[in-house]
Amino acid sequence: MAVDVVGAGRAGRGRPRSEAVERAIVEGVLKLIEEGVPLTELSIERIARTAGVGKATIYRRWSGKEELFVEVLRIMEDPEPELPGNSMREDLIVLLEHLRRRGLSLRSSALLHNVFAQMKSLPRLWDAYHATVIEPRRRVMFDVLRRGVENGELRPDVDLELANDFIVGPMLLRTMIRPDAPLADDLSERIVDCALAGLRPPD
Amino acid sequence: MAVDVVGAGRAGRGRPRSEAVERAIVEGVLKLIEEGVPLTELSIERIARTAGVGKATIYRRWSGKEELFVEVLRIMEDPEPELPGNSMREDLIVLLEHLRRRGLSLRSSALLHNVFAQMKSLPRLWDAYHATVIEPRRRVMFDVLRRGVENGELRPDVDLELANDFIVGPMLLRTMIRPDAPLADDLSERIVDCALAGLRPPD
Structure with a gap:
């Protein structure tokens, strides 16, 4: 499945120059999961190391592991559909x-x-x-x-x-x-x- | 929940004198689960020891772990309902x-x-x-x-x-x-x- 990391749902959140950082963090999480690391063992520290950023960089964007994982899940799923609104x-x-x-x-x-x-x-x-x-x-x-x-x-x-x-x-x-x-x-x-x-x- | 070990679904299967043995085996499984033993670690040997029977006694009744567990599950659930058949x-x-x-x-x-x-x-x-x-x-x-x-x-x-x-x-x-x-x-x-x-x- 193609994963569009700069997906919907985060529009207007980060400034353009921070998008590469967010992408690296989310891709770091996906990489660790694909390697078979259980979610329970995915610490912010390990994600930061894999993404090549500091822990503080992650915490500036997400309050903790749960919030970050939910964003990863949301990015992996298709964006919610637009409703035609005719009937x-x-x-x-x-x-x-x-x-x-x-x-x-x-x-x-x-x-x-x-x-x-x-x-x-x-x-x-x-x-x-x-x-x-x-x-x-x-x-x-x-x-x-x-x-x-x-x-x-x-x-x-x-x-x-x-x-x-x-x-x-x-x-x-x-x-x-x-x-x-x-x-x-x-x-x-x-x-x-x-x-x-x-x-x-x-x- | 009350667990009626001599439940429906096994009627006509065992001879009356073997019912006590079957009950002991099923109760042994339930006891181990209640003690927190994961299903993956519930070997026939351990069940036999807990029930106070030999392994052969279990294998005479059930072909293996899966069949025994399914029977335990069936016993824990209510029997399937009788249908009135009017409409x-x-x-x-x-x-x-x-x-x-x-x-x-x-x-x-x-x-x-x-x-x-x-x-x-x-x-x-x-x-x-x-x-x-x-x-x-x-x-x-x-x-x-x-x-x-x-x-x-x-x-x-x-x-x-x-x-x-x-x-x-x-x-x-x-x-x-x-x-x-x-x-x-x-x-x-x-x-x-x-x-x-x-x-x-x-x-």
């Missing part, structure tokens, strides 16, 4: 498509897979990833569903939390729980249309 | 309710949680668990969905695999991926009814 249906398909592609990346990238597997046993890192990546993604989904209630695409009596689970549940089941499940190109569209229409035969 | 809707609710209760047990039992967390990093054990517990559960779900197509409760044009994911996806999302998600008493019924009706407003 709830279309936006939901775009959001699911992002999850589907993420699932395909997880299957094809041993590095990404390895990092996620390790993260699950590191509660502080998992919490940081959750707050920085998953919660914002979830808020976007709820905004889309709320607009669907407003424009009449979604039943107004549906619990939005349950509606969210109907849209993302089948996709996460296939990407995160069943690693051999089919992820066909049209899956996102089929999930959204099936969730909207329901499984009961039309009257 | 697809009711049977689906019963199946989801089993998954919901299983999720509640996983949250409340540190032992069960620990064993499942370890199992995920042991591919042979995970495969054996999958073939022995998850695949049969999945086949039951597909039988119920197929009967729903036959009696007109399910759209005949729906891909059964997708229908399955709509029913179990939201529940597994809440029990396996989001450990703090609400698991209210009426969740199974709400998931099934929402999956059947769909999220789109009625015409």
Whole structure:
């Protein structure tokens, strides 16, 4: 997988001349992980040594290991998608498509897979990833569903939390729980249309 | 959690006089796990010593470690539910309710949680668990969905695999991926009814 180190999500943060330093730090982390060093043994000191910078240079940019690792994870993943905003249906398909592609990346990238597997046993890192990546993604989904209630695409009596689970549940089941499940190109569209229409035969 | 060692799933297998021996073996495994011994270090020899039986006694009943561990897991979980068979809707609710209760047990039992967390990093054990517990559960779900197509409760044009994911996806999302998600008493019924009706407003 191509890793664009000067990725989205950090725009406007560092001054241009510091980008090379940040890139070296993030690449240092990736290099150590690829060499098989467990996340628990990746100290700031070791990362600094690998990147050829001082520890203080890292701490000026990130408050600690968790924040740095979450940024590395965010850089390894595709940036969150832009929503067309024309209809709830279309936006939901775009959001699911992002999850589907993420699932395909997880299957094809041993590095990404390895990092996620390790993260699950590191509660502080998992919490940081959750707050920085998953919660914002979830808020976007709820905004889309709320607009669907407003424009009449979604039943107004549906619990939005349950509606969210109907849209993302089948996709996460296939990407995160069943690693051999089919992820066909049209899956996102089929999930959204099936969730909207329901499984009961039309009257 | 109460562990009924002479549980379902082994009925008719052992002769009555061997039940005490099997119980001692399974309890030996549970005792070692509770003491914090990692599954990878649980040898048949150590289990035999803890249970006070010979290694041959274990091998007469189970072909190896994986088969024995899967049986321990099956015993720790509630037996698979009986299906009333009156309607697809009711049977689906019963199946989801089993998954919901299983999720509640996983949250409340540190032992069960620990064993499942370890199992995920042991591919042979995970495969054996999958073939022995998850695949049969999945086949039951597909039988119920197929009967729903036959009696007109399910759209005949729906891909059964997708229908399955709509029913179990939201529940597994809440029990396996989001450990703090609400698991209210009426969740199974709400998931099934929402999956059947769909999220789109009625015409």
